[in-house]
Amino acid sequence: MIDTCARLYIVLLLAAAACTSACTSVEPWQRGNLAKPQMTDTDPLQTSAREHVYRSREGLAGGASAQGGGCGCY
Amino acid sequence: MRTCDLLLKSRHPQLPDKKPLVRLVEDAIGALQSALLRSRAARAKRSVAIASSGASAPLRALTLAAMALPGMAYAAETEDAQIQYGHYSEGGRNYWPGPKGTVQQPDPLRVDSLQLGLGVRLTDRNKLALHFAQDTWSGATPILSAPEAFLTVSGASAYPASDSRVNRALVPYGVGPTGTRVPQPTVWNVMTAASAETRRQADATFTHEWDNAALSIGGGFSNEPDFRSYFGQASGRWDFNRKLTSVNAGASYTSSNVDANLGAPVDWIDYGKYANALSGPSVVGSVQNGGVVQHFVGTRSEWAANLGLTQVLGRNTTASLGFAYAHSAGFLENPYKLVLLAFADPNTPPFLFNGLLQTRLFSVAESRPDTRNQWTVSTKLSHYLDFVDAAVHAKLDYAQDDWGIRAGTAELDWSQGFGRGWLLTPRVRYYTQSSADFYQPYFIWAQRAPVNASGKLNFDRVPAQYYSSDYRLAGYGAVSAGMSLTKRFARGIDVQAGFEYYEQSGRFKYGGGGVDTFADFHSWLFNVGLALDLTQSSPVPDEMREYHADVQPDEHAGHGQHDDHASHAGMLAPAGVMSAHMMDKPGDLMVGYRFMVSHQSGRMLHGSDPAGDDAIAAYGCGAIQCTFAPSTMAMHMHMLDLMYAVSSNINVMAMLQLSDMEMTMRPLPGTIGGGGGAHDHSAHPSHNTGGVGDTSVSALLKLFSTSTHEVHAGLGISIPTGAVNEKMSNGDFMDYGMQLGSGTWDLLPSLTYTGLYRRLFWGAQASGTYRLQSNNQSGYALGDVVQSTAWGGLQLAQWLAGTVRAIYTRQGAIRGQYNGPQTIVSPADVPANYGGRYWDVGIGLSAALPGRAGNRIGFEWLQPVRDDVNGYQLERNGTAWLNLNFVF
Numbered sequence: 001m002i003d004t005c006a007r008l009y010i011v012l013l014l015a016a017a018a019c020t021s022a023c024t025s026v027e028p029w030q031r032g033n034l035a036k037p038q039m040t041d042t043d044p045l046q047t048s049a050r051e052h053v054y055r056s057r058e059g060l061a062g063g064a065s066a067q068g069g070g071c072g073c074y
Numbered sequence: 075m076r077t078c079d080l081l082l083k084s085r086h087p088q089l090p091d092k093k094p095l096v097r098l099v100e101d102a103i104g105a106l107q108s109a110l111l112r113s114r115a116a117r118a119k120r121s122v123a124i125a126s127s128g129a130s131a132p133l134r135a136l137t138l139a140a141m142a143l144p145g146m147a148y149a150a151e152t153e154d155a156q157i158q159y160g161h162y163s164e165g166g167r168n169y170w171p172g173p174k175g176t177v178q179q180p181d182p183l184r185v186d187s188l189q190l191g192l193g194v195r196l197t198d199r200n201k202l203a204l205h206f207a208q209d210t211w212s213g214a215t216p217i218l219s220a221p222e223a224f225l226t227v228s229g230a231s232a233y234p235a236s237d238s239r240v241n242r243a244l245v246p247y248g249v250g251p252t253g254t255r256v257p258q259p260t261v262w263n264v265m266t267a268a269s270a271e272t273r274r275q276a277d278a279t280f281t282h283e284w285d286n287a288a289l290s291i292g293g294g295f296s297n298e299p300d301f302r303s304y305f306g307q308a309s310g311r312w313d314f315n316r317k318l319t320s321v322n323a324g325a326s327y328t329s330s331n332v333d334a335n336l337g338a339p340v341d342w343i344d345y346g347k348y349a350n351a352l353s354g355p356s357v358v359g360s361v362q363n364g365g366v367v368q369h370f371v372g373t374r375s376e377w378a379a380n381l382g383l384t385q386v387l388g389r390n391t392t393a394s395l396g397f398a399y400a401h402s403a404g405f406l407e408n409p410y411k412l413v414l415l416a417f418a419d420p421n422t423p424p425f426l427f428n429g430l431l432q433t434r435l436f437s438v439a440e441s442r443p444d445t446r447n448q449w450t451v452s453t454k455l456s457h458y459l460d461f462v463d464a465a466v467h468a469k470l471d472y473a474q475d476d477w478g479i480r481a482g483t484a485e486l487d488w489s490q491g492f493g494r495g496w497l498l499t500p501r502v503r504y505y506t507q508s509s510a511d512f513y514q515p516y517f518i519w520a521q522r523a524p525v526n527a528s529g530k531l532n533f534d535r536v537p538a539q540y541y542s543s544d545y546r547l548a549g550y551g552a553v554s555a556g557m558s559l560t561k562r563f564a565r566g567i568d569v570q571a572g573f574e575y576y577e578q579s580g581r582f583k584y585g586g587g588g589v590d591t592f593a594d595f596h597s598w599l600f601n602v603g604l605a606l607d608l609t610q611s612s613p614v615p616d617e618m619r620e621y622h623a624d625v626q627p628d629e630h631a632g633h634g635q636h637d638d639h640a641s642h643a644g645m646l647a648p649a650g651v652m653s654a655h656m657m658d659k660p661g662d663l664m665v666g667y668r669f670m671v672s673h674q675s676g677r678m679l680h681g682s683d684p685a686g687d688d689a690i691a692a693y694g695c696g697a698i699q700c701t702f703a704p705s706t707m708a709m710h711m712h713m714l715d716l717m718y719a720v721s722s723n724i725n726v727m728a729m730l731q732l733s734d735m736e737m738t739m740r741p742l743p744g745t746i747g748g749g750g751g752a753h754d755h756s757a758h759p760s761h762n763t764g765g766v767g768d769t770s771v772s773a774l775l776k777l778f779s780t781s782t783h784e785v786h787a788g789l790g791i792s793i794p795t796g797a798v799n800e801k802m803s804n805g806d807f808m809d810y811g812m813q814l815g816s817g818t819w820d821l822l823p824s825l826t827y828t829g830l831y832r833r834l835f836w837g838a839q840a841s842g843t844y845r846l847q848s849n850n851q852s853g854y855a856l857g858d859v860v861q862s863t864a865w866g867g868l869q870l871a872q873w874l875a876g877t878v879r880a881i882y883t884r885q886g887a888i889r890g891q892y893n894g895p896q897t898i899v900s901p902a903d904v905p906a907n908y909g910g911r912y913w914d915v916g917i918g919l920s921a922a923l924p925g926r927a928g929n930r931i932g933f934e935w936l937q938p939v940r941d942d943v944n945g946y947q948l949e950r951n952g953t954a955w956l957n958l959n960f961v962f
Contacts, residue, residue: 026318026386033390033458038465038489042499043558045158045189045603046572050556052187052209053162053599057578059507059546060448060473060481 155960156191157667157714158570158603159732159766166577166596167216170225170232170262173251178230178805180214180265186765188712188732189603190667203279205294208712210734210764212270216263218412219515219543219592223248223258224435232264233342234437239430240418244518247430255430261515261592266410267803270762272710272734273298277305286313290324299760300409303330303374318386325379334370334409343412344438345370347533354444355405370439372405382452390458398450406442411544413440414516415536417523434523436531440542442512448475463491478511479547482584495562501574502555506584509549512540515590548589551582556599565663565962566607574599604714606665611925611960643784643828643835648865648877648918649932649957651839653727653788653824656774657719657928663962664928666715672953674707678901679949682942691742694901694946701745702900704948706738707811711767715959723776731796734764735812739900761808767796768815772822783829790822792843798852799894807892809902810854816843817850835875838864853893857886857909865916873922881916881936885909887944907945914938914953928961 026034033039041047162185171177190206218234223246226235239247239255248258277294293306309324336345336357345357345368355372382396415438418431426432450473458465471483485503492498517538524535556574563569577596580588644655649668657664678685678694685694687703694700711733719725738760772790779785796815800808824841843859865879888905901907918934936953 025316026389028317030389031386033460034386034392036458036463036465036491037497037560037562038463038491039392039456039458042489042497042560043570043572043601043603045156045191045605046160046558046570046601048189049158049160049162049187049599049601050574053576053597054505057546057576057597058481058505058552059479059510060450060475 153608160187160601172227183213185211214265214267217266221246300334330374336368370409374404402446416518481507497560500557506551510547513547545593552578566610568605643830649934650955664717666959668713669956670711673951702739705740725774731767788824792820807896818847833869854890877918881914901946910943913940926961932957
């Protein structure tokens with residue numbers, strides 16, 4: 001079930017990206033909104049703390065990054 | 075692309091309708107922007123300068139817009155520093171209280187963490203990022219899970235029994251309140267407590283940027299007592315399609331060594347599977363302090379690769395898609411997790427146990443495959459909503475591995491701006507995973523136990539090759555919700571605070587069928603942090619003239635040289651001197667980071683003379699015989715200094731601390747400590763603590779100031795935020811030196827004199843710590859401290875200064891004593907063995923950093939020259955200070 005949902009979602013996303021990106025033209029001076037702090041990770045340190053918790057508490061969280069983080073086996 | 079532009083216009087006829095004036099202004103600013111972008115030499119600094127110089131809002135917005143281009147995102151963070159403290163605590167872990175409720179409630183797991191980051195631009199296109207992280211954790215975690223029928227109690231601890239009963243459907247039957255066998259299938263956790271442990275990680279990343287690409291390489295290490303790993307990574311980013319599309323790719327490698335201390339061997343745990351392993355993970359015994367200690371040793375390696383695509387989909391929308399793969403090999407077990415293997419003998423004669431089957435139970439180390447392959451797909455969609463000044467971020471991830479786990483994550487963030495630099499981001503997250511093929515809360519087979527001649531389990535004949543009861547591999551779901559609040563102050567200072575509540579349960583598993591409720595738990599995560607844009611800590615033109623005389627040598631002669639330097643004499647003080655410096659300019663803010671490490675080892679002293687083991691054993695613990703003596707003591711302290719100039723004569727300061735300590739002990743010959751392995755300390759020769767220390771707030775008042783001399787007084791209060799109830803896993807207080815704070819409100823007076831003449835500078839300080847309470851919550855108070863110090867220094871170059879100094883410290887003994895259980899085994903457990911008189915000499919160096927005067931890095935080594943201790947104490951080796959300051 002998750003499989004099907006995930007595949008469908010990715011296909012939709014790719015399709016959306018393909019349709020839009022081909023024709024979108026967003027000039028540098030039109031990127032003000034994209035540059036707002038809201039559009040970025042507003043608290044990257046919290047994000048890394050949260051990800052550390054997920055990595056040490058969940059079977060597959062953290063994805064496939066080999067960036068240290070220690071054992072987390074407590 | 076032109077065709078597309080035309081298509082777009084024809085589809086959106088409102089675009090050409092824009093007023094010509096607006097178009098003209100947009101084009102003009104766009105051209106200006108392009109010119110700025112092309113100017114390689116000043117690219118980063120100029121754009122930041124424009125963004126921060128209070129220029130008109132549209133221009134600022136456009137500059138930011140330019141930096142939002144994938145390639146410029148790095149340039150925006152030219153130089154930055156971050157510090158964050160985090161606190162994690164768990165609750166709700168289900169543990170078996172025992173039939174009479176006698177099993178001790180375990181302390182919940184808690185983790186204190188610190189993260190430090192520094193990003194500096196080496197040249198226009200080369201950036202170096204340094205990162206340090208530290209976690210100190212303590213508390214109890216599940217060691218195995220078992221049905222109630224299989225558990226028994228010894229003292230205040232629960233253990234798996236070695237023998238029990240099940241019926242023919244393998245339902246466990248335990249001994250009920252009336253003494254007869256009743257079904258007890260409820261699964262519980264058996265918890266194990268551990269003393270505190272600290273992990274440290276340091277890594278560095280070097281990035282080179284081109285106009286449309288960037289390449290990074292980096293590496294680092296992570297070290298904790300039982301796990302050490304080294305890692306390296308390389309990654310690249312390429313922007314194309316006029317920076318609307320960005321592709322990134324990376325690869326990383328991690329190599330880890332596991333060396334888990336399992337303590338002294340106990341009867342109920344069978345490490346037989348690993349005891350004689352010729353390859354792969356193995357359990358080995360070593361002799362430590364006269365007793366055998368078992369270690370689980372092995373190595374692990376991991377390769378990972380990722381590929382990602384980020385696409386600007388419109389003025390308000392971006393999307394990204396990533397793929398990742400990881401391959402792990404080696405020791406993938408969790409060395410601290412056990413599995414209960416149960417063998418119900420189907421040939422049990424029916425008349426023996428009322429038809430129940432005799433069941434042999436074995437608690438063994440878990441067993442996992444030696445390799446793991448893991449695939450992840452991640453997607454993210456970010457959309458800015460103009461009408462509410464908010465952005466919404468939706469993330470969906472899917473991951474799968476060849477252990478049978480399939481996991482999905484969904485996260486939704488709402489990032490709301492409130493103006494004046496305030497930003498609030500509430501967040502919800504959901505995670506679900508299916509269980510690994512070899513996960514079960516416990517394993518049971520209807521067969522006779524495969525034992526060898528000596529009655530031990532024969533692992534070759536266990537019907538499963540892999541088995542784990544680690545809850546991380548179970549099927550469950552997790553929901554969490556939290557928020558992050560950011561306030562951007564002027565001068566590029568961001569203050570951030572956040573929390574998250576997290577709950578994990580089998581009930582939350584997508585599609586149902588999750589693990590039983592015993593595995594449920596919840597946790598809280600709090601964090602506060604500070605992020606500094608160091609490019610904002612740069613001199614304004616008049617300061618350039620005033621402080622950086624070297625920039626304009628013509629104006630140097632006779633231009634207030636003494637005024638400059640008088641205000642700097644304190645700034646040049648050695649790194650280990652607190653409150654030595656006052657800022658002159660009202661409104662200035664200084665953010666400082668200090669790191670201190672001190673070490674004690676070697677001889678035990680009595681007064682100022684070495685003490686023999688016999689004397690320590692006989693007299694070190696008062697009326698009781700000492701059985702152990704400390705052999706090493708290490709302390710690390712991280713401090714955040716914040717100082718604000720209310721006026722040129724009054725500065726206020728706050729200092730926050732995070733510390734950790736480790737003490738190792740040795741048995742004293744001829745005592746029971748040295749006699750055998752039965753004592754608790756022989757299996758646990760080291761004690762660790764760590765966490766938040768005391769917090770101080772203080773004010774500095776300038777009393778006297780000329781071009782050469784300055785005198786200022788300080789008065790502070792130390793708030794007892796550090797714990798004074800750190801205990802060992804058996805509930806006894808650790809020795810006084812291991813507590814993280816004083817536990818009392820303390821008064822911190824100081825008087826400082828600094829002077830400077832040409833390239834010479836000097837200073838002296840008297841300071842004290844007076845306890846305002848006669849005892850803390852644990853029943854004692856540390857002795858008062860008086861310290862005096864004097865130093866002299868020389869400016870070796872415009873940017874470099876060296877110092878020498880002398881320090882005399884006097885501290886009283888501890889008053890009172892612990893008001894709870896404590897086992898006195900070593901001199902460190904006795905209040906009279908604290909305090910004394912100490913003499914040190916220090917040698918230091920400090921260097922100016924780019925930007926404002928006062929941006930400095932300093933280092934100092936303090937070498938003990940004489941100790942005259944109260945009672946019996948371990949000799950000191952020395953103390954190192956590192957100090958980093960930025961003025962805004």
